[in-house]
Amino acid sequence: MACHPVYSVAIPVYNEQDNLPELFRRLSATLAALDGDYEVIFIDDGSRDRSLSILREFYQRDRRWRYLSLARNFGHQIAVTAGLNYIRGKAIIVMDADLQDPPELIPDLIQRWQQGYQIVYAQRISRQKEGWFKRVTAYAFYRLLRHLTDVDIPPDTGDFCLMDRQITDILNSMPERNRYIRGLRAWVGFQQTSVPFSRDPRFAGQVKYTFGKSLGLAVDGVISLSQVPLRLATYLGLLAAAIAVLMVFLVLYWRLFYPNSPLIGYTTITIAIFFIGAVQLVCLGILGEYIGRIYEEVKGRPLYTVKEMSDVGTD
Template sequence: MGAKYSLVVPIYNEEENIAELYRRLSDMANSLDGEAEFILINDGSRDRSLVILRELHQKDGRVCYLSLARNFGHQIAVTAGLNFARGEAIVVMDADLQDPPELIPEMVDRWQQGYQVVYAQRTQRRKENWLKRLLAFGFYRVLRHLADVEIPTDTGDFCLMDRQVVAVLNAMPERNRYIRGLRAWTGFHQTAILFERDPRYAGKEKYTFGKSLALAINGLVSFSKVPLRLATYLGLAAAAISLLMAVLVLYWRFFAPNSPLTGFAAITVVVFFLGAVQLICIGILGEYIGRIYEEVKGRPLYTLSEVGGFPQR
C-alpha cells in the first residue's frame, strides 16, 4: 500500500464512536489528492472496539489496526501508530470526534505550502464545564512560561506532521512521552489552524481529571527544570524563616517572657511549616527520579497482541 496520508487514531472503549469516525474519515479521505491509510490503535479496550476494527479492516483495505496487549495510555498508543505510519504526511487525532476530520484538508493545504507541522489550536471548548476550561487555560500558560521550549497554548495532539518530523519522534527513546511537547521540541516549520472543539460524539469521557492531571505533570516535568529550582527556593525560604524564628525566640526569652506568642503553639507552627517544605521538595525530586528509573529500565514502550493490515515485521 503506497499511502500518501496516514491517519493515526488511538482508541480506548470507543465502540459507540468507531462507525461514525470511520464514515467521516472516509468522506474526508475521498477529497484528498492521494491514498490514505487509517491506522486505528486499540489501547486495551474492554468493549467491542477490537471486534469492530477487525470488521472494518475486512471491509476496507485502507483500515489498518494495532491492538496493544493492555492499556498503555493515550500517548503510547499514539506513539505505536506513528511507528507504523507509512504516509508522507501523518495526522494524529482522537476517536471521540472532538477533533473534526473535516479540518484535515485545510491541514494538508498548509503542509503543501511548506509547513512541516500543522497543529489545531482550540479557540473554544463546547459544552465543557467552566472548571475544566479554567484549569486547561491556566495549565497551558504556566507550561509555556516554564518549559524549555515554546509549546503552543490550547493545543492537543490533533495535528499533521511531515514524515521527516515523525522520523525524529520515532527516534526518541524516552518512555514518558508528551507528544505535543516533543512535537514542539523538534523545531521545523510549524503553524496553527484555529478551530472550535466539538463535544464528544457519544459515550463517556475517557480522559478523567486524574489522567489529565497526570498528563499535565508529565508535560511540566518533561520539559522544565523549574520545579527543581522551586525546591531550592523553598529550602532557602525555610532556612530564612527558621533563622528569623530563632531570633524571635531569643527575643521573647529575654525581653518578653510572658508573650502569648511563645511556647508550644509557635514551635508547632514552625515544625509543620518545615515538614511541609521537606515533603514538597521530596515529592518534586521523586517525580524526576521516577522518570530516571523508568528510562534506565529500558523496557519496550508497548507490546502488541494483534496487527492487521501491515506487513510482518
C-alpha cells in the same frame, strides 16, 4: 512492492464502539476527496468493548483501514506513539476517535503542510459543552506550562495535528517512556503553524480523560520538559532556612524583652516543626517524581506490547 501512501491517519482507540461507525463514515468522505493515496491506522489501546471487532470489520471492508491492537491499556500517549511507529505516509495526521477532532478539518491541515509547514496543529478557539472547571484548568495549564519550560508550546492545542514524515522520524527516535507528544512536537522545532477550530463535544459514550488522567498528563508534561520544579525545591529550602534564622532572632528578642509573651514556647516550636516538615515533604515529592521517571527509563522495557495487528507497516 506497493507505494507508500501520501497521507497516514493515526487514531488511538479505547472503548469507542459507539463512535467508530460515524468516524468511518465522516473520515472516509474526507479522505476520498484528497489528492493522494491514504491509509488509516487504528491503535486499539486494550479496549474492553467491541471496538477491536469493529476495527477488523473496517479492515475487511477496506485494506487501507489497518489496525494495531495492544496487549493491554498502555495509555493514550503510548498508543499514539505506537501508531507513529507503524505509519508509512509522508504527511501524518494524529486525531482522536471520539469525533471531538473533526475529520473535516484535515484538508485545512494538509493545505498548510503543502505551503511548507512541517507541523500543523489544530488550535481550539472554543470548547463546546465542556464545564467551566475543565475550560479554566485547561486554559491555566497551557499558559503555566509555557512559563515553566523553554519550549514554546502553543496554547490550547492537543494531539490533533499534521506532522511531516521528517518530524515523525525524529519523534520515533526519542526513547523516553513518559511521553508528552504535544510537548515533544514543539521541542523539535522546524516550521510550525496552527489552524483554528471549534472543538465539538463527544459524539457518543463517556469521557475517557478523567480529571485524574488529565492531571497525570499535565505532570508528565511539566516533568518531561522543565527543571523548574527542582529549582522550586531549592528555593523552598532557602526560604525555610531564611525563616528559621529570622525566628532565632525573634525568639531571642521576645525572650529578652517580653519573657511572658505567649509567642514563646510550644506554639512557636509547633508552627516551626509543621512548616519545616511541609517544606521537606514537598521537596521529597518533587524529587520523587523525577527519580521515579529515571527508574522507569533505566529498566529499558518496551513501550508497549502488540497482541494483534493487520498488515500494518508492511508493503
